Amino acid sequence: MGASMLGIHNILCLTGDYPTVGDHKEAKPVYDLDSVQVMQLVQGLNNGRDLAGNKLDGATQFTIGAAVTPEADPLGPMLAKFEVKVKAGAQFFQTQAIYHPEEFASFMRAVRPFKVKVLAGILVLRNAKMAEFMNANIPGVSVPQEMIDELRAAGPERAEDVGVDIAVRTIKTVRPHCDGVHIMAIKATHRLVDIITKAEVG
Numbered sequence: 001m002g003a004s005m006l007g008i009h010n011i012l013c014l015t016g017d018y019p020t021v022g023d024h025k026e027a028k029p030v031y032d033l034d035s036v037q038v039m040q041l042v043q044g045l046n047n048g049r050d051l052a053g054n055k056l057d058g059a060t061q062f063t064i065g066a067a068v069t070p071e072a073d074p075l076g077p078m079l080a081k082f083e084v085k086v087k088a089g090a091q092f093f094q095t096q097a098i099y100h101p102e103e104f105a106s107f108m109r110a111v112r113p114f115k116v117k118v119l120a121g122i123l124v125l126r127n128a129k130m131a132e133f134m135n136a137n138i139p140g141v142s143v144p145q146e147m148i149d150e151l152r153a154a155g156p157e158r159a160e161d162v163g164v165d166i167a168v169r170t171i172k173t174v175r176p177h178c179d180g181v182h183i184m185a186i187k188a189t190h191r192l193v194d195i196i197t198k199a200e201v202g
Contacts, residue, residue: 001045004060012065012094013038021137036088039064043089066090068118069140070107071100079110086114094182096140097123099147101173108177117179122171124185124195125163128152164191164198171199 003011015035019027033041041051048059066085072078082093093111098104098120108118123141125131128151131143147166154162171181181201185192 009062010065011042011062014067017139035066036084039085039088039090063091064089065092065094068093069096070098070104071142072140082111086116090116092117094119095121097121098170098174099143101170104174105177119180119182120174120178122167122181122183124167124188125151126188127159160188164195167195168198171201
């Protein structure tokens with residue numbers, strides 16, 4: 001309700017990664033609500049009801065977002081969860097980082113019957129070490145070895161440029177299949193204009 005009062009109308013509902021994959025591994029996980037239950041809560045607020053079902057004096061107007069991992073293996077459970085999230089009120093999906101466009105295209109064919117928007121996640125790789133870290137620590141992300149080799153061969157001076165090129169290639173390949181892209185330029189926001197210009201998505 002506070003977000004609504006502040007003029008925020010797009011809510012991305014996430015469960016989040018388990019603490020053991022972060023840098024505070026001893027932290028206690030708190031899952032009073034999972035992502036689907038948060039969506040149900042937001043949907044209730046949109047209908048003028050709080051979590052307990054009590055009538056509110058007015059209603060919010062949130063657009064509900066959710067996350068999905070198109071490169072999950074196996075994909076079946078992820079598709080089932082996708083449908084559950086749609087039924088819980090999700091109107092748009094933001095994907096985990098995409099590095100296998102052909103798998104993403106197959107995923108999109110499977111979810112197109114649902115009338116929701118899908119934004120492909122494009123995470124900019126700055127170097128080979130970053131790619132290897134993601135493969136080892138980020139659930140649902142699989143950077144192909146050939147991309148890692150390409151980044152390593154570029155050397156420290158050109159690795160970021162290669163990462164930008166990979167992002168641009170990926171955007172151009174996945175763009176015909178989705179409704180937009182979400183560019184995640186961690187410690188590389190200064191390259192966003194370059195990526196948007198080269199990918200021709202501006």
